[in-house]
Amino acid sequence: MRILIVEDDPLLGEGIQMGLRQAGWQADWVADGLAARHALASEPFAALVLDLGLPRLSGLEVLKGLRGGGNALPVLILTARDSPEDVVAGLDAGADDYVIKPFNLDELAARLRALVRRTGGRAAAEIVHGKLRLDPAGRQVKLAGQAVELSAREFDLLHELLNHAGRVLTKAQIEERLYAWGDELESNAIEVHIHHLRRKLYPELIRTVRGVGYLIPEDGK
Amino acid sequence: MKGYSLRWRILLGVLVAVTLTWLAVALFAYREARHESEELLDAHLAQSATLLFAFLGDEAHELDEHLPRHHYDKKVAFQIWEGQNRLLTRSAGSPETRLSAESEGFSNVKVEGKNWRVFSTWDPAHRYLVQVADAAHSRDEVSGEFAWHLLMPLAFGLPALGFALGWFVVVAFRPLARLADSIAAQTPGRLQPIALSAAPREIVPILQRLNRLFEQVSRTQENERRFTADAAHELRTPLAVMQTHAEVANAASDEDTRRRALANLVAGSRRAARLLDQLLTLARLDAQYELPGKEFCDLRALVVDTVAQLVPAAIEKGIELEVDEGAAVTVRGAPLLLQVLVRNLVDNAIRYTPSGGDVRIRLRADNEGACLQISDSGPGIPEAARAEAMERFRRIDESGEEGHGLGLSIVARIAELHGAQVKLDSTTPTSGLSVSLTLPAMHPRPAEQQGAN
Numbered sequence: 001m002r003i004l005i006v007e008d009d010p011l012l013g014e015g016i017q018m019g020l021r022q023a024g025w026q027a028d029w030v031a032d033g034l035a036a037r038h039a040l041a042s043e044p045f046a047a048l049v050l051d052l053g054l055p056r057l058s059g060l061e062v063l064k065g066l067r068g069g070g071n072a073l074p075v076l077i078l079t080a081r082d083s084p085e086d087v088v089a090g091l092d093a094g095a096d097d098y099v100i101k102p103f104n105l106d107e108l109a110a111r112l113r114a115l116v117r118r119t120g121g122r123a124a125a126e127i128v129h130g131k132l133r134l135d136p137a138g139r140q141v142k143l144a145g146q147a148v149e150l151s152a153r154e155f156d157l158l159h160e161l162l163n164h165a166g167r168v169l170t171k172a173q174i175e176e177r178l179y180a181w182g183d184e185l186e187s188n189a190i191e192v193h194i195h196h197l198r199r200k201l202y203p204e205l206i207r208t209v210r211g212v213g214y215l216i217p218e219d220g221k
Numbered sequence: 222m223k224g225y226s227l228r229w230r231i232l233l234g235v236l237v238a239v240t241l242t243w244l245a246v247a248l249f250a251y252r253e254a255r256h257e258s259e260e261l262l263d264a265h266l267a268q269s270a271t272l273l274f275a276f277l278g279d280e281a282h283e284l285d286e287h288l289p290r291h292h293y294d295k296k297v298a299f300q301i302w303e304g305q306n307r308l309l310t311r312s313a314g315s316p317e318t319r320l321s322a323e324s325e326g327f328s329n330v331k332v333e334g335k336n337w338r339v340f341s342t343w344d345p346a347h348r349y350l351v352q353v354a355d356a357a358h359s360r361d362e363v364s365g366e367f368a369w370h371l372l373m374p375l376a377f378g379l380p381a382l383g384f385a386l387g388w389f390v391v392v393a394f395r396p397l398a399r400l401a402d403s404i405a406a407q408t409p410g411r412l413q414p415i416a417l418s419a420a421p422r423e424i425v426p427i428l429q430r431l432n433r434l435f436e437q438v439s440r441t442q443e444n445e446r447r448f449t450a451d452a453a454h455e456l457r458t459p460l461a462v463m464q465t466h467a468e469v470a471n472a473a474s475d476e477d478t479r480r481r482a483l484a485n486l487v488a489g490s491r492r493a494a495r496l497l498d499q500l501l502t503l504a505r506l507d508a509q510y511e512l513p514g515k516e517f518c519d520l521r522a523l524v525v526d527t528v529a530q531l532v533p534a535a536i537e538k539g540i541e542l543e544v545d546e547g548a549a550v551t552v553r554g555a556p557l558l559l560q561v562l563v564r565n566l567v568d569n570a571i572r573y574t575p576s577g578g579d580v581r582i583r584l585r586a587d588n589e590g591a592c593l594q595i596s597d598s599g600p601g602i603p604e605a606a607r608a609e610a611m612e613r614f615r616r617i618d619e620s621g622e623e624g625h626g627l628g629l630s631i632v633a634r635i636a637e638l639h640g641a642q643v644k645l646d647s648t649t650p651t652s653g654l655s656v657s658l659t660l661p662a663m664h665p666r667p668a669e670q671q672g673a674n
Contacts, residue, residue, distance in 0.1 A: 015465030
């Protein structure tokens with residue numbers, strides 16, 4: 001899952017990026033409002049971590065622009081502004097969550113998982129698909145009660161496909177969602193990961209739509 | 222000192238003044254009345270004597286039987302003498318001895334222990350001597366009565382007046398009580414000016430001062446509130462940096478990540494320390510209304526020393542530091558604070574100037590005072606933003622260079638304490654920032670002043 005972090009403080013931006021990567025997210029980081037607006041317009045992100053006091057374009061303006069354009073991307077405001085007025089203004093501008101600095105990284109990661117889960121229309125933390133169970137927090141996958149060892153990329157790929165169950169994801173969409181800027185990407189990487197997933201789980205789980213991409217059918221179909 | 226009551230003061234004052242005036246008036250009236258009544262009674266005595274002569278004549282001996290008897294007899298008396306020695310007749314209340322030795326006019330005598338006012342007169346033939354007398358105590362009784370009538374109203378009137386006055390004073394002082402209520406209703410966080418329109422004229426000056434004080438306190442509180450809010454905001458970021466990197470280091474599976482996170486953690490805590498340092502400096506400066514330990518100091522030596530401490534930072538960043546210190550110049554001030562000021566300005570210049578740039582420090586003295594100018598080849602501050610650059614927590618640059626927007630506030634405060642002027646300008650041709658500090662002149666030594674020109 002790819003997350004965009006907008007934070008103007010270099011040390012803190014780097015820290016959040018490192019922390020969210022440890023929690024299994026693909027985290028990209030920009031330091032001002034305009035860069036955030038450009039990144040949001042060109043890349044698919046699963047969620048946005050937004051500071052309010054930003055150079056060039058304030059966090060609230062970024063958020064209003066996003067919502068004004070009809071984008072329902074989960075947004076978590078991460079700021080040092082703790083007054084009730086600021087919290088109300090942030091949530092009313094369209095934020096889904098509001099976290100005040102300093103914060104706990106594990107909590108931040110859990111809040112982001114909850115936000116992404118809700119956008120997928122699920123209330124439960126685990127994704128259940130037939131005999132398959134995927135736990136985003138623990139980054140564990142079980143098949144018929146048996147734990148299956150997956151690499152980080154394989155897990156993320158499975159997570160994306162399950163999150164969009166019933167819909168086809170193109171190879172390009174998968175790449176954008178799985179790889180942050182600067183990540184190295186081999187030409188047939190996605191095919192290799194799909195192959196591993198089919199082998200480690202079961203072949204019928206992921207279907208190939210020739211010339212388009214891949215899909216996991218909705219549960220029970 | 223124990224407090225006193227204005228009400229009681231007014232009440233007592235009025236009552237004492239009224240009583241004294243009343244008594245003085247009564248005394249005067251009493252004396253006048255006594256004098257008048259004496260004259261009247263004396264006239265009566267004289268007339269009675271004349272009347273007695275009318276009864277006299279050849280039947281002087283039979284007079285006794287015709288005389289009226291009345292219980293007032295004890296208060297009046299008369300004697301009729303034939304010649305000097307033969308008492309013809311006398312009233313019942315009269316003593317048997319001669320009333321007065323005087324044989325003409327008024328006299329006061331004491332006969333048989335009793336005081337009399339006597340009028341003596343001879344008949345025209347100088348044969349009979351008539352003496353008519355009033356008992357002196359009866360005269361005193363008359364004046365006594367009179368005095369009593371004068372004082373009686375005071376005895377009753379004074380308590381009545383006291384009550385009425387007391388009530389008036391209480392009513393008149395009600396605005397004071399209301400004022401006390403409205404002051405008591407003020408809360409330190411929300412001081413409202415007290416309305417002057419309803420207040421008595423006597424306390425309006427007090428209220429005006431009070432309102433001015435309220436306003437000052439409110440302004441100070443507002444400043445402090447904003448400062449605290451900003452400080453809290455600024456302190457949270459380095460704390461977040463430290464916590465985040467500590468957690469990252471804790472969870473890191475590879476050595477590189479851990480090392481990087483720990484380095485950032487140290488950088489974050491160094492930044493928090495610097496912020497705290499600046500906050501404390503400002504807090505201490507704010508608490509001062511005048512300089513502690515003002516002394517003559519050599520500004521040139523101070524600038525050179527302070528800049529020398531910053532040379533390593535400049536070298537590390539590849540910045541050329543150039544000092545043109547001019548002649549020695551003496552200023553009066555607090556050397557420690559002036560060091561903080563110079564360090565802040567030079568440190569700022571190094572911080573915001575890109576690598577390879579240069580920072581120039583120039584010190585000059587003229588008749589108006591000492592002028593310290595620090596120019597850099599950094600991005601400068603747009604003219605529109607210069608005024609607010611001195612405000613606390615105001616960061617103008619967007620370079621990402623760490624800072625809290627307190628450095629220039631500290632400079633401004635120290636300059637203010639020294640009565641110095643700080644001016645922001647742009648340098649030519651690099652359009653970097655140029656800060657000039659003008660300290661008031663302090664008797665530069667003539668020889669060295671010449672050298673400077």
